[in-house]
Amino acid sequence: MSKYGVLVMGPAGAGKSTFCTALITHLHNNRRSCFYVNLDPAAEEFAHEPDLDIKDLISLEDVMEDMGLGPNGGLIYCFEFLLENLDFLTEALDPLTEEYLIIIDMPGQIELYTHIPILPALVKHLTRTGALDVNLCAAYLLEATFVVDRAKFFAGTLSAMSAMIMLEVPHVNILSKMDLVKGQIAKRDLKRFVDPDTTLLDDEPGAEEDDGQGVAGDPQTLMKGNSFKRLNRAVAGLIDSFSMVSYLRLEVQDEDSVGAILSYIDDAIQYHEAQEPKEPNDAIEVDEADD
Numbered sequence: 001m002s003k004y005g006v007l008v009m010g011p012a013g014a015g016k017s018t019f020c021t022a023l024i025t026h027l028h029n030n031r032r033s034c035f036y037v038n039l040d041p042a043a044e045e046f047a048h049e050p051d052l053d054i055k056d057l058i059s060l061e062d063v064m065e066d067m068g069l070g071p072n073g074g075l076i077y078c079f080e081f082l083l084e085n086l087d088f089l090t091e092a093l094d095p096l097t098e099e100y101l102i103i104i105d106m107p108g109q110i111e112l113y114t115h116i117p118i119l120p121a122l123v124k125h126l127t128r129t130g131a132l133d134v135n136l137c138a139a140y141l142l143e144a145t146f147v148v149d150r151a152k153f154f155a156g157t158l159s160a161m162s163a164m165i166m167l168e169v170p171h172v173n174i175l176s177k178m179d180l181v182k183g184q185i186a187k188r189d190l191k192r193f194v195d196p197d198t199t200l201l202d203d204e205p206g207a208e209e210d211d212g213q214g215v216a217g218d219p220q221t222l223m224k225g226n227s228f229k230r231l232n233r234a235v236a237g238l239i240d241s242f243s244m245v246s247y248l249r250l251e252v253q254d255e256d257s258v259g260a261i262l263s264y265i266d267d268a269i270q271y272h273e274a275q276e277p278k279e280p281n282d283a284i285e286v287d288e289a290d291d
């Protein structure tokens, strides 16, 4: 029997656990069942107690102490250990019926999503190609506050793309902490980030007056200056050619926003099952009337 799941990913502090909590609360309020899996071996506190916790298999603290590893090496060790002990997941997830949404809360170390082949192996086990046959959707969170620093926004977008290409499952990008950008950026401008407008890399404010050297210490100048123009265009072209990169907006406190994202995730899974392409990002319209 097919199962459904969402793999919640993103950089450290992006709001993954808060999103999982909001998702669980929303599901409870709507009488839907879920099964919450914590795969962060360093996570300590939870608003909702996980139904399955990697710490019952291995804890980062023990690994660091016993193996003399640092936090990043320790995390990789924990995931390698999990891959050698996949029964830990199989035994817990296999009996679940399709009524359950499996919510998997991931750690924030960016390496996991970019160049290490651990996650593809894990996803393979969880999905159709592996033992568990979970219809999985990846939800990649990026902090909305990054949009005020374009270099960070595009770096985040590239890491989201990297995860999307590596995992090959339906993928939804989410700008979290939307409440924190209110007032900092007009909603009209935000539209250019929600559906990344690659000319943003070319029209950095003040770029015309730039002498090509950038200004030391100003994060906005990281991507500007004549010497970066060609690089910026190459990056823009890359993002453009994967035009599936677009963001849903998440206001964690807002039940409607969590509900809309969940229905988008449901849709993404259904479309993937039917193997039809899906137009991204029409779940939440940016409301210019709110400017």
Ligand SMILES: Nc1nc2c(ncn2[C@@H]2O[C@H](COP(=O)(O)OP(=O)(O)OP(=O)(O)O)[C@@H](O)[C@H]2O)c(=O)[nH]1
Pocket: 010, 011, 012, 013, 014, 015, 016, 017, 018, 019, 040, 106, 107, 108, 109, 176, 177, 178, 179, 180, 250, 251, 252, 253
């Ligand atoms: N203002 C605001 N704060 C948020 C929001 N979502 C999360 N936070 C805060 O951001 C911090 C990090 O949130 P977490 O949910 O722990 O982030 P995480 O991605 O799970 O963090 P790691 O597991 O450490 O990678 C916490 O202090 C949250 O309260 C939001 O929508 N708005």
